[in-house]
Amino acid sequence: MKWGPTIAVVSIILLAVGAFFIFVLQDEGTGASLIVLTPFSTHKVELEGGAVPIERIIEHTGATYDNSTVLATTTDGEVLSVGGGTEITVQNGRCLLGDDSELLGLSWGGGMEITTTMSVARTALYSMNLPAPGVPLVWAGVERVVVLELDGLGWNLYSNANGRLNNLSGMDVVMPALTTYPPITNVGTAMAVTGLPPAENGIRARSDHTLLKPTFLEVGENDGRSTAWIEGDSGFLDADMENNVDSDGDGTIDGEIHEAVMAHLMAGTEIVLGHYHSIDDAGHQSGPESEDHLEAMSNINGYVGEVISFLENGTEPSILITFSDHGMHEGRDGLGVHGEFRHEDMFSIVGYELLGGAEPLPEPGLTVVDDISSTVEITFEEFVELPTVEAYLVVKGSKGDEGGNYRGVELSTIVDLHTSGDPVTIRLSAMDGYAVTLPGHYADEGSGVILAYEKDGEGLGDDGPIRLIIPRSIAGEYNGQECLKGVIRLEVNS
Amino acid sequence: MPAVGILLMLMGALIYMGSDRVSPDEDDWFVRVSGMVENGTDIHMEEFRGLNTSVFSMALEGTGEDGEKHDYRGTPLMGLLDGLGVHDNATRVTVRAADGYSRSFSISDLDGGILLVHEKDGKELEGRSEGGDGPIRLIVSQEHAGTFNAQFSVKWVSEVVVS
Ligand SMILES: [Zn+2]
Numbered sequence: 001m002k003w004g005p006t007i008a009v010v011s012i013i014l015l016a017v018g019a020f021f022i023f024v025l026q027d028e029g030t031g032a033s034l035i036v037l038t039p040f041s042t043h044k045v046e047l048e049g050g051a052v053p054i055e056r057i058i059e060h061t062g063a064t065y066d067n068s069t070v071l072a073t074t075t076d077g078e079v080l081s082v083g084g085g086t087e088i089t090v091q092n093g094r095c096l097l098g099d100d101s102e103l104l105g106l107s108w109g110g111g112m113e114i115t116t117t118m119s120v121a122r123t124a125l126y127s128m129n130l131p132a133p134g135v136p137l138v139w140a141g142v143e144r145v146v147v148l149e150l151d152g153l154g155w156n157l158y159s160n161a162n163g164r165l166n167n168l169s170g171m172d173v174v175m176p177a178l179t180t181y182p183p184i185t186n187v188g189t190a191m192a193v194t195g196l197p198p199a200e201n202g203i204r205a206r207s208d209h210t211l212l213k214p215t216f217l218e219v220g221e222n223d224g225r226s227t228a229w230i231e232g233d234s235g236f237l238d239a240d241m242e243n244n245v246d247s248d249g250d251g252t253i254d255g256e257i258h259e260a261v262m263a264h265l266m267a268g269t270e271i272v273l274g275h276y277h278s279i280d281d282a283g284h285q286s287g288p289e290s291e292d293h294l295e296a297m298s299n300i301n302g303y304v305g306e307v308i309s310f311l312e313n314g315t316e317p318s319i320l321i322t323f324s325d326h327g328m329h330e331g332r333d334g335l336g337v338h339g340e341f342r343h344e345d346m347f348s349i350v351g352y353e354l355l356g357g358a359e360p361l362p363e364p365g366l367t368v369v370d371d372i373s374s375t376v377e378i379t380f381e382e383f384v385e386l387p388t389v390e391a392y393l394v395v396k397g398s399k400g401d402e403g404g405n406y407r408g409v410e411l412s413t414i415v416d417l418h419t420s421g422d423p424v425t426i427r428l429s430a431m432d433g434y435a436v437t438l439p440g441h442y443a444d445e446g447s448g449v450i451l452a453y454e455k456d457g458e459g460l461g462d463d464g465p466i467r468l469i470i471p472r473s474i475a476g477e478y479n480g481q482e483c484l485k486g487v488i489r490l491e492v493n494s
Numbered sequence: 495m496p497a498v499g500i501l502l503m504l505m506g507a508l509i510y511m512g513s514d515r516v517s518p519d520e521d522d523w524f525v526r527v528s529g530m531v532e533n534g535t536d537i538h539m540e541e542f543r544g545l546n547t548s549v550f551s552m553a554l555e556g557t558g559e560d561g562e563k564h565d566y567r568g569t570p571l572m573g574l575l576d577g578l579g580v581h582d583n584a585t586r587v588t589v590r591a592a593d594g595y596s597r598s599f600s601i602s603d604l605d606g607g608i609l610l611v612h613e614k615d616g617k618e619l620e621g622r623s624e625g626g627d628g629p630i631r632l633i634v635s636q637e638h639a640g641t642f643n644a645q646f647s648v649k650w651v652s653e654v655v656v657s
């Protein structure tokens with residue numbers, strides 16, 4: 001008997017058995033379904049088991065993925081921008097993002113530009129030159145911010161309003177903005193006024209009332225600005241609000257709220273938030289796009305118009321921001337309801353207009369400070385003209401990794417150009433006030449540490465305009481935490 | 495040739511052993527309890543049904559769940575482990591599914607809100623080949639896991655490891 005063939009046959013059988021256990025039993029059984037939203041549609045995608053890249057999931061809806069932002073909403077209260085290449089793992093009937101988070105759904109523009117309602121506080125704060133927890137909708141500097149919250153005016157109601165909302169739609173920009181889950185007033189409002197997702201601001205359910213992070217009004221007040229949050233009769237969040245009642249008995253508190261808003265504008269209050277309720281109320285009481293609902297929209301449109309003309313005729317550079325906390329869909333009884341992960345409820349609006357002589361500013365560049373010489377301001381345009389490098393780098397956080405070809409300026413290039421001597425430490429600060437201090441050798445030539453401004457040929461969006469990237473070879477596997485976003489200042493201590 | 499063959503055999507055996515997941519037959523399902531317990535055992539369905547079970551009304555929130563309360567029949571994981579004798583220095587318990595998914599809990603956190611169940615609204619849970627979540631599923635209460643408790647409520651439980 002020959003050994004060779006016998007051993008070969010047995011070994012091939014064993015290999016097959018082994019491979020069977022790895023590849024066949026690894027099948028994730030029944031798979032899972034995932035909801036994918038665009039501003040105009042809701043899709044349920046059935047996924048087989050295993051790891052599925054985001055772009056494949058988008059393509060399951062019949063769309064062609066255009067490399068634009070995809071937002072992931074997770075059950076632990078995060079709203080994250082994820083790029084192509086990010087993988088979702090389907091296991092045990094669940095869709096998981098990163099190590100531990102269950103995905104509630106994905107949202108993308110479907111060809112339109114979208115944002116999140118977090119841009120409300122971010123834009124308000126950045127334009128008042130206060131620390132902003134993320135990138136604003138527009139780079140601007142103003143003396144006054146007026147924010148109007150139009151409760152329940154979802155993107156689809158707004159886009160079907162046919163000229164009824166002409167003052168609103170005439171603003172510089174109005175775009176679809178994802179709110180968070182559940183799409184209800186306290187959760188949606190908290191995300192917009194803090195500029196942070198529920199996981200960070202602490203308001204994740206109807207029963208939560210205590211904010212863990214300051215609102216843009218509180219940040220302004222702590223900086224000595226005059227502020228007012230003008231509300232109805234509610235206590236849906238524990239915050240400093242001016243309450244109003246329906247004193248003229250016309251069935252809505254919005255007349256009273258609008259009077260209070262105008263009074264604050266005339267009195268010169270610097271940061272004003274007015275929360276109008278009647279669109280949501282009419283939608284609940286009479287149904288979406290009922291006569292009452294449309295009339296409420298017309299009234300609110302009139303209020304928006306009055307605020308615009310007031311600020312337009314003023315001499316103070318101002319920004320008006322409008323937003324809704326969530327949308328609404330038609331329930332079985334024909335009345336309006338909201339609270340589900342579907343496009344009518346989840347896609348709100350965010351808009352802005354610069355008024356009173358305010359002008360958009362260029363993207364922020366980098367302020368470089370040397371403890372020996374002086375302060376140098378590098379504009380973003382000058383920054384991208386510096387010698388650049390491009391490298392494939394992975395930024396890994398607890399919600400998965402994002403690999404990409406990053407283009408940027410080596411930290412050593414900036415430090416060598418603008419400072420003399422060997423740095424002991426380098427401190428980088430971001431527009432949200434967050435800072436990291438790096439050891440001097442991170443600025444050694446060839447260290448691989450860069451200040452990036454492009455990923456895969458596109459600007460950095462929410463992570464930029466400039467982001468520190470520290471390779472995993474230096475920062476360790478989970479380098480995400482150290483890769484500071486929105487870098488605006490670099491200080492060298494030598 | 496023999497050398498290559500032996501190498502291939504070794505690889506096959508290694509791959510086989512590397513898939514250290516317990517994946518019982520749905521017709522004879524069991525949950526293997528192992529690790530730092532005195533009396534590690536395979537609990538087959540008939541033994542599971544014979545345990546001292548009760549009905550618990552619980553809601554699950556997460557994708558694919560309805561968020562409504564349902565009546566689950568089962569037994570608290572804590573009581574089951576106590577009966578098998580957990581070592582004093584054990585700190586964690588990991589509940590694994592036949593598809594490799596797992597969730598782990600600190601032993602000191604185990605409470606009456608973490609259950610192994612086999613019935614929902616009076617009907618036995620079906621196995622995953624039937625599109626069900628059983629025959630045995632973990633249910634973790636919202637009090638324990640927070641609103642979105644479904645991802646902690648492991649389906650198709652085949653193994654409980656104490657460490
Ligand atoms: Zn609302």
Ligand SMILES: [Zn+2]
Pocket residue numbers: 152280281284338
């Ligand atoms: Zn409402």
